[in-house]
Amino acid sequence: MNGQPVRPEAEARLLPRIAELFRPYRVQVLLVALAILVTSGLGVVNPLLIRTVFDEALFCGAGCPDLDLLARLVALMAAVPIVGGAIGVGQTYLANRVGQRVMQDLRDRLYAHLQRMSLRFFTATRTGEIQSRLANDVGGVQSVVTDTAATVLANVVIVASTLIAMFVISWPLTVLSLLLTPLFAWLTYRVGKTRRQVVEVTQQSKAEMSAITQETLSVSGVLLAKVFGRQQDEIERFRRENRRLAELQVRQQMIGQGFFAVVQAFFSIMPALVYLVAGYLLASGRGPAISAGTLVAFTTLQTRLFFPVGQLLRVSVEVQSSLALFRRIFDYLDLTPEIVDAPDAVALPAESVRGRIRFRHVYFTYGETRLPPSLVAPVGDGRRSPEPDGHHDEATGRPWILEDVDFEIEPGQLVALVGPSGAGKTTISYLIPRLYDVTAGAVEIDGVDVRNIQLASLTRLIGMVTQEPYLFHASVRDNLLYARPDATQEEIEQAARLALIHDRILELDQGYDTVVGERGYRMSGGEKQRLAIARVILKDPRILILDEATSSLDTASERLVQRALQPVMAGRTTIAIAHRLSTILNADVIFVIDRGRIVERGTHRELLERGGLYAQLYRQQFGEGLIEARCQDGLVLASGQVIAGEA
Missing domain, CATH: 3.40.50.300 (P-loop containing nucleotide triphosphate hydrolases)
Structure with a gap:
């Protein structure tokens, strides 16, 4: 939890736990996977049709161009992206719906778990740190949960189907295209590992920012800063952490950018290298014959291959970065509540x-x-x-x-x-x-x-x-109903009368619908106490x-x-x-x-007569004067003497 690198065995345990989050939605995930397979498979069709268009409809020798065949091929080429696009829209909707449900479950689970933690946990943990886990950490994995699984599957299918088609068209050119891919994969892992460490430190800085804002921008924190004249100190404290966070986020975003620029440049240059190699092969007469249609189809497939490969490399970095966030979330979920029901616990009516x-x-x-x-x-x-x-x-x-x-x-x-x-x-x-x-x-x-x-x-x-x-930042009525949500207005007013606060509530702008403000700061101390009593x-x-x-x-x-x-x-x-x-x-x-x-x-009288610690505390508070309290039967002096009645 302190920026230490994740051990391989710990990382291996994370992946099944992340996959387990999707288990309740396995049917929807299966439908998304099926849609991805269909759309990705359709993506290979047009490059193959291009070769047919060139070699059999446009440049086929005598009788060409074959306009009837060309029309059918063009119609088919137009239909493929339309069908794929329609399926893709449904796939995107379903994938995002599943992802958002998983995020909802994760937030619900984390919040419910925190509610079950003992008071000891909250006295030892800053509120801002807890809020950061719920907001920043869970929010940080949202794109991974909602998009990454579908992106990875789609790109894997695209890469696999494209490679098969490329090998069918020309295996030498395919080997040439993939020559540096293992090196890129290894470099991607190294970049992801470095970025993951920076992400964890960044999340810790975000937690510190949340803690600072929660502590200093609450009513109590602002009041304390104003009373002691520490506003400028708090501003500087916030600026320091904000500067650190900004630098960390820039570093996080820039890690691997040079590497990805090199990868992108390589992918852009590869089609030109294919043309060069094909030219040498044709000129030398060695190797298999390469037609114009084959060359155009291959470079089209090559372009289609490089984009998902680049996507997979980037996604790999994002996934490795998200592991740090998942680990922080699971660290909280793995905390064991101290106060729980015993297996044989009974309910007392x-x-x-x-x-x-x-x-x-x-x-x-x-x-x-x-x-x-x-x-x-x-x-x-x-x-x-x-x-x-x-x-x-x-x-x-x-x-x-x-x-x-x-x-x-x-x-x-x-x-x-x-x-x-x-x-x-x-x-x-x-x-x-x-x-x-x-x-x-x-x-x-x-x-x-x-x-x-x-x-x-x-x-x-x-x-x-x-x-x-x-008191919550809510109405008087809502604060009272917190004790018993099913209470009627008559019961609320009766409780307020017994607590001697009903008349004061009616004097407020909107009566029982008046919002009491942050921590009840619109009410005096005595009024808040009487609301608590009600x-x-x-x-x-x-x-x-x-x-x-x-x-x-x-x-x-x-x-x-x-x-x-x-x-x-x-x-x-x-x-x-x-x-x-x-x-x-x-x-x-x-x-x-x-x-x-x-x-x-x-009793009070017995303890005073005993002359021990109680009597000492009593004398320290009241000396020899009258106390400001009334017993059931009369007023009592500091010495315990009764003025009227019997104590």
């Missing part, structure tokens, strides 16, 4: 799920895992995994992102995860819907290991509201995960979002992750996470 969540001695690392067999517990086995020796997460240097995390959440409970940044709170939330799989231990829902639950079923059970909700309400999950859902909002927006969350959390198992402790005072239980471990657990 949403209506029967209670929502009990259990973490059984969970260990997790984002890096490569090198666990001894004794550490990894079988799926569904709740036994404690032995503590690892000396294993470190490559990204952080810590022994584990999560280490021996063990807790249980009862159905309908509101549970809060708090702790310093990087403690592992979000990672815990990612393990429940299987965005990642545990390294050791198990995560269970209603006693069933999530690895034994079908992914589609698991997705229906869980809803998430993140700190930065993603989307989750439409989904109606049994388990709700709130990942820093209010941490980036101002006080007024935070209160609105908290109010909107109340009906969503009612009757559901809810996990709330928060830096702002004012959002989780009503939690049934609070788990305090530090460096991947649960270091404290209890």
